[in-house]
Amino acid sequence: MSNPIKILLAEDEPSLGQIIKESLETRNFEVLLCENGEEAYKTYKAEKPLLLVLDIMMPKKDGFTLAKEIRVEDSEIPIIFLTAKSQTEDVVAGFNLGGNDYLKKPFSMEELIVRINALLKRGKNDINNGPIHLGNFIFDLKKQTLQFNSHIETLTHREAHLLFHLVKNKNQTLERSFILKKLWGDDDFFNARSMDVFITKLRKKLKEDPSIQIINIRGYGYKLIY
Structure with a gap:
């Protein structure tokens, strides 16, 4: 058993x-x-x-x-x-x-x-979906890592899960209130500012591949395009 x-x-x-x-x-x-x-x-x-x-x-x-x-x-x-x-x-x-x-x-x-x-x-x-190929990156949610060539960067828990939801909804708008409630527990102003900071961090981590973009859909949410 x-x-x-x-x-x-x-x-x-x-x-x-x-x-x-x-x-x-x-x-x-x-x-x-x-x-x-x-x-x-x-x-x-x-x-x-x-x-x-x-x-x-x-x-x-x-x-x-x-x-x-x-x-x-x-x-x-x-x-x-x-x-x-x-x-x-x-x-x-x-x-x-x-x-x-x-x-x-x-x-x-x-x-x-x-x-x-x-x-x-x-x-x-x-x-258990395993590593995800994200442009020229390899993203592993379970290990919370983002790999570019031989360089492996460890993500925080919230960075990894935010990126996971963006990837799951690639080329579609990820609603701001949904992800705030799911990852932050509330969609208030302070959490929204915190989420903006995390989005900025992810953009910097993904900048090595210019084909990957996280677009701000004003007043609604974010969209990952690659």
Whole structure:
């Protein structure tokens, strides 16, 4: 049997948390159960799980706040929100904060497992695409490197994932608000200025190949052309 897949579960109802934990563990998942947002954040930092299942209403730190903080550090880890709320604005808020999916309580364990497996598969396909030929560069998201001839430059986590989304949407406009919410957690003014700085850094790193351009589509976003 393969090694268990590590999942962080943040759920403040002890009985429900234990039921979910035991059910997932029968499916070869290792479940790190936390009963509040602060404990969940510390566990995330220490254990580096592959997926997060977060209850929205939790003591000390709610699921939305927790997700926003984690998204600053990791733009790709899959997040599923558990909610007792059914209001559309709560669902929208969850997705805007970087959530990948949500389940309304009560839910079946089979449905949760199906959604977990779908997100893990999607993430694996993204990261395992291997090195990407970007003009005369070789870009490797997994290693966070950008190679030009024999020179290899290490990118920061945010630089690598920003470039990855530009490459995924090459010759198409990457919407500014989408990437800000995905990588920065919010599309406010200060994050927008930060993103402009990162775009400038990427342009400098790619300047050795003049066929590659990152164009500013004023008021909307950026487009990578090559």
